[in-house]
Amino acid sequence: MIDNTIIYPVVAQLVTAIILLFFWGKSYPQRFISILGSLVVLLMSITLFSKVWSGNILIMESANWKPPFGIVFVADVFSSTMVLITSIVAFAVSIYSSVGIGNARQRFGYFPLFHFLMMGLNGAFLTGDIFNLYVFFEVIIISSFVLMTLGGRKTQLEGAVKYMAMNILASTIFLTGIGILYGITGTLNMADLAVKVPLVENRNIIDITAIFFLVGFGIKSAVFPLYYWLPSSYHTPPSAVAAVFGGLLTKVGVYAILRIFTLIFVPNEFMKIVLTVLSVMTIISGGFGALIKRDVRRIFSYLIVCHIGFMIGGIALFTPIALSGVLFYLIHDILVKTNIFLISGLIRNMKGNLNTLKAGGLYARYPKISLVMALVFFSLVGVPPLSGFWPKIYLFEAGFTTHNYFFIAALIIGSFLTLYIMARLWSDVFWKNPSEGDDSLIDHFKDYSRWKQALLVIPICLLAIATLYVGLAAENIVVVVKHIAAEMIDTSPYIDAVLGNK
């Protein structure tokens, strides 16, 4: 099925961003356009998803060239799900940003950059061409660089330098991998690669190429020992920015790993061992880091790392069940991680501070919002029946099936650390009375108008509802992820759809 619908979520973000550029410096119309644009994209993504879900894999041959000659965009259930989730997140964050991002930043291009970033993400999910994937990755990283430095405080710059250096290195390694792959196969179309790579006689060089992609995407998805940039930088930008980063940027790395390592390189034993070791160490590193930090966003940053480990581990197991678990976790993680960073912004608004030792008393002061936050935190921990719980069933089961007890142990440790850390956070920030007479503790939130307060709280609730849906209506998610996992194991429908051999 050839359908232009595929490209709409990308194009609509692009057009929104361009329109926003015409309103440079005018923050009021920008807010409106941004929210409207995000809503439109959300509707388009829903349309796309329902089309894909009800029918076949859709493709769009850009410039009307048949694959593998042109760049093809492919919407299978996986990519359209990712686009849908991204659009939900984008919608929530763009509402949040209208108040959560200061006027100065809004006047200096926050919104266009945000939409460029979202465009890059949607593009990365939908493209069926590996070099085009690189291009979208670059769109993502350059917009994230700019968003990260926007405002230019010293800590922001410190984070940004590290973030940039490592991400550029990742891109270069990724590009090197593409070059090698092209040198071996002479094609860039992912479906075509899926056909040609298995035919290559020199398997060793294929394994080596796979390592390039592993390292490149591994840096992007913050896997041990490539994760350094994340804890060094995610606490520095404004919370709305950190939310998008935390929710989506590392996940696009996971997406890429999943896509490449199911379609083009199927992990062999060596790769599985490597991935297992990485996952275990990632979980430990993230968990340990989060354990010792006292700044809410630093804690969350490390938790991102920790939970990336869960997903990588699932990929290492590489059974349909494991992949279902990874996918479920991915969906859950995007919603929750975005939300916890939005929450951190709200906490900062309410307390003027994100140090868990200083802040406190939120539960007494804002009980209802606190409980929404608690719901999100428990989802993060994986308290049943919330969203984080279900994928772990799959991961455990896959772990047992493959007798990967290291991973199971790490999964338990990681879950436990997360539980402990979030409980401590709750206890410190929400239960404890704030320390008296600290000047840094100012409640800005209460000074906002009702309308502004609503704009901050609604997106958090929106995402919380989405999370709740994922948890309580898990059946729907399970059906989707099982479908995707099946697509990953048997990639021939994808290949046939793209290359048109029916």
Place this chain on the structure above:
Amino acid sequence: MLIAVLAGLIISILFIPLGKYFKGRLSVTIALLPIGLFLYFLSFVPQIADGKTFSFHYDWIPSLGVNFDFYLDGLALLFVMLITGIGSLVFLYASPYLKGHKYLDRFYGYLSLFMASMVGLVLSDNVLLLFIFWELTSISSFFLIGFNNEQADSRKSAMIALGITGGGGFLLMAGLVLMGYLSGTYSIQAMLTSAAMLKGHALYGLILFFVFAGAFTKSAQFPFHFWLPGAMKAPTPVSAYLHSATMVKAGVYILARLFPVLGGTDYWTYPLVIVGGFTMLYAAFHSIFRTDLKGVLAYSTIAALGILVFLIGIGTKESLLAASAFVLVHALYKAALFLMTGVIDHETGTRDITRLAGLRKVMMPLAIAGLLAALSSAGLPSTFGFIGKDLIYEATLHTQGIWSMVLTALALITNVLLLYAGFLAGIKPFSGKLPEEYSHVHLPHWLMWAPPLLLGILGLVFGCFPFLIDNSLVNPAARAIANARIDASLKLWHGFNIILLLSGITLFLGTLLYLFRKPTAKGMAELARFDRFSPQTIFAKSALWTQQVATWYSNIMLNGYLRVYLRRIIVFAVLLLGYKLIVGGHIYIDWSKVSSVDIYDVVVLGILIGAIVLTVVTPSRLTAIVAMSVVGYCICLFFVFYSAPDLAITQFTIDTLTVVLFVLVLFRLPPFLNLANKRAKTIDGIVAGSFGIVISLIALQVLNGPVNHEVSEFYGDNAYKLAKGKNVVNVILVDFRGIDTMFEIVVLGIAAIGVYSLLKLRLKPSEKE
């Protein structure tokens, strides 16, 4: 049935956030919920007693095998009656107990959540559904323990409780998933058919490990017991309800529930008997040193839980029967004691046993309740406790050989100590002379004293008329656990036998102990000397140690130095790639694929390398930039030589612009400092060099392989015919792969915006983030 389970959840969802609108008006009305449920489940008693069971199925997540599968049998019924029955009393009791409390409605919300979860837990047939409710009980317990969250130790206790039970929860989950995976179903009833397979499976031990871990943590078995005394920070109704009568029995429940599937083997028996046995002794011993009433009760609860685990471990019909009965016995008297303690605390403001005495004079009904509960706990004939104790001795005596002696002795000692503890809690505060300071104390609202009294009386009634419950509750429960027919009729009087003798000895020694030993703070202090060996200390130490290791590790990993991070990343890549290269072996040069070299190629290459060297070594920043542009220009020449004019042009233009950019930016910067020492340089040189070698070898391998130009030939053939351009590269850029270019220029646009904003935007200090 689903409604029965979910009602509590719905109520709690309404109450927790919206509580303040109810303002406590409905707190008694809310008690209709447990009462209603109690009556609802009561209606099942006759049928269950007849050996019937009830299954209920509602779809939830069929794809995952997780559905609302409820199964009501004797075991579930016993527990659900306890939960709703005691729940009713606690709900009523809490209303005056927390009257006027700011968050009373929130409290009821949590309590409803807990009750619903507990009901769900015991009714679930699906292990994962069971686990969901299991965790929800932990969460509601967390909120209830931390209910007075302004207090630091409340928070800490809540954390510890959640930490222990939550950690055990994850292990339990692993175990349940493993069971589900091995038996192909998550339904416990369905698992029964796989019981033999599971018990013989290589992973049986692992399953037990996981399940025991969950059960022991939840049911406060040694060495995880210490969260329970801490949990006494919760309001007393909570202690009575969660931390004595119901939640802590969830661990026991799951052992009982899984007994038919997993139980009866040595791997099952020994750990449970040892841990249960040790726990009961340890806790019973500790209970007598407490001076805080709730402390005494907490430890005696742990001991009781130990007894239950012990009994399930033994796994004979007698022991399972004893366990079934003892669950009920203990729930009745312990809840009564807790509720009574709550009243005392509420009215006198203290729970210190050494200060409490003679309260019978001011609150007689409570004294009666206390006395009845204490007697039941002591196992005095004609109390329900007596029957319980009998059954325990019967169970221990029915084991084989030397075991029977040992286990009986253990049970005896435990019972003696527990008797003492029961007296201490139930009798001591009311006996003796009323201190002056408590003379003004008076009886509280009747809803506070009636529940313990009722429980105490029930203990007496069941003791005198055991037929009321033997076939209706206890036998069906035991039957369900053993998955076999058990038709014991509970009797108050068994005649003179060894069991009676043991009971007598217990009573005698315990009473003796009560009469001659007075609880003192000194005793507690003595015991505190051993704290450094206590599991709590060890756990705290290992937590601290973990924290230290985590700090050490994280500081090494994230030391703030970008170059260290980059070095590690490169080393990682080199190791992986190098390993694969070495394993792959066979590196050779295929001369047939190598083209000739012209002198200008070599010269340009030489210059290029020279320029690279200059870039690397020069101490002058400007020279580095000059050298860098030479690198670019030489590459540009290569592009010309090797047929890439477009590339050459672009490379050249961009290099020139980069120079301009650098120049505009750099002129304020100080000169390079020689910041690295020789060692760092050498290491970096080796790392970088090996990466270069690896890349070169890979490139060589790729070049040795075949080449496929299908796509580029298509471009060449169709560039003019179909895309109307003769410069194929440009046609690719604007047509064949125009999308790339589209988004590539977006990258540029973003970069420009970034530059502009980075340099122009100045935040005011008032901008918060």
Place this chain on the structure above:
Amino acid sequence: MELLLILLIGILYASGIYLLLRRSMVKVLLGIMLMSNGANILIFLLGRITKGKPPVIDEASKIFTDIYADPIPQALILTAIVIGFGLQSFAIVLLKRVYSIINSDDLDDLNTPEEEDI
């Protein structure tokens, strides 16, 4: 020639990484540039090189009459160069901004003790 280019690629990557590991931010930038040049040449080489036959169709004809160099790597590198330019110019400006704050291009001076930034 291929062997010489392989050597060159190795040197470009190695020197790029070496500079990437320096403390001076300018050197880091130069390292990035060297590495991206290395990657470009790698792509160029692995697409196989052809001397003196640019992929431009003759004025007179409508299709290629001779062999021609593979245009795809060229297009890819072009895109990569342009993207690299975007990234590098932003990085250079970031360097300037960093310099105006810490008055040095030593990255170690940029590190903030954690207590400060909470």
Place this chain on the structure above:
Amino acid sequence: MSLSLYFNYVILPLLAISITLIFYRLFKGPRVVDRVIALDLLITTGVSIITVYSISMKQSTFLDVAMILALIAFLGTIAFSYYLEKKGND
């Protein structure tokens, strides 16, 4: 000997020797201005090399590259002068 070969084996090597010499100056310095003029000369020679190469390969397409080089090469030199003048010294 055809013209093409003459260009390939005589003229191009001559130019190759030239750029080697020029690069020697660039490498050696001693001052940045020396390097800058060496760079400038290198580019001018580069224009020549490309011209000769295009004759040798009979590919006039390469002259387009030479044209761009000729047009914008001096911008680099101007930029370096700008730098040095602003900075006062190297």
Place this chain on the structure above:
Amino acid sequence: MKSTILKTASSYLLPILLLFSVFILLRGHYYPGGGFVGGLVAAIAFVLHSFTHGTENTLKLLRTHPGSLIPVGLGLSTLSMLAPLFSDLPVMTGLWFEEPVPVIGMIGSALFFDLGVYFLVVGIVLTILFTISVYSE
């Protein structure tokens, strides 16, 4: 910089370079060049001008901030990418006028695409460089 020679040179180099840049832009489909390089050359023309006349004077010459060329160029490219959507073709499909136009040759969406690239590149390079030089001064 205060060199009279450079000042004079840049004022005649500016038009030449601009002319040249359009040349490169238009012939890109047939010979080396195209919107990107054309845009770079145009930008270099203005950069050269700004070196001698100062950024402010160059901005005056441009009459508008170069940054405003960014959305214009981006918009133009996007429109030519999206134009095929209106005829139900995939995005980026080349649409061509039937008859060739003198001087330029065939005119199609690819040309407008390249034109967008051209404007964008001019806008970007000038934005970057002018922002820096204003900041440095």
Place this chain on the structure above:
Amino acid sequence: MVKQFLMNLLLAFIWVALTGVLYFSNFYFGFLLGFFILWLMNRDGEDHRYFNRVPRIISFVLYFVYEMIKANIEVAYGVLSPKFHMQPAIVKYPLHASSDFEVNMLATIISLTPGSLIMDISEDKKVLYIHVMHLKNNDRELFIQKIERVYERRLLEIIR
């Protein structure tokens, strides 16, 4: 006005040369383009008459090429001879040319002549500072005369 017109014409010619398409329409297009670019620049025009200059220009160019080759040989000798016998100097040259354009042309020509290089023009445009490779006998007057005779006078004849 005239200069603008000429400049425009020149641009149109360059355009035709660049595109290599000798059609009137192409010239016309180039003219329009040039006009647009000049309009962009919007510089103040100065009146200059451009009549009958072509023969003089040609003869000047030829003479210049001759001088250039001659000087180049000198330079080659200077470069290749084993011993240095240059007498470099920076000499101040008083200008007759007055407009920017004239000065610039002169400077370009002097710079292109081997052995001499324009260092700078004074702020008031009265003198040129020229670096010479061979200031024979350290005689600045002779050098100044030569420049004036060979280049400046001829150039001004053409331009003015």
Place this chain on the structure above:
Amino acid sequence: MIDILIAVLSTIGALSILIAAIGIVRMPDFYLRLSVTVKAATLGSGLLLLSAAIYFPEVAVSTKAFAILFFLVLTAPVAAHMIGRCAYLIKTNLWEGTVRDELKGMYDEKSQKLRSGEEEDQEGSNH
């Protein structure tokens, strides 16, 4: 015939460039190096471009070659002037054999304005 012309022109051109290259290595100071290189290289490139213009028969290509030549002639002196001036401003040493430096002291240290040495007279006469 044409071939021989091309060969001669290009040989002279290449040799000019070689001389420039030798010059830049051999010349003792910066200014001499600059002086040598610009002209010789421009001449050399010019001759090579002329060869190309003759070699390729197409008008378009030949005009291209001339255009390159034109650009070189237009820009090379400017660049040389700029870097030479700048070298003087940053006090790059002259060779010890330099016989005369009339530029010395004429730059105003701060503003970098260049005096002609003749305005004093004018101003003097005005007073």
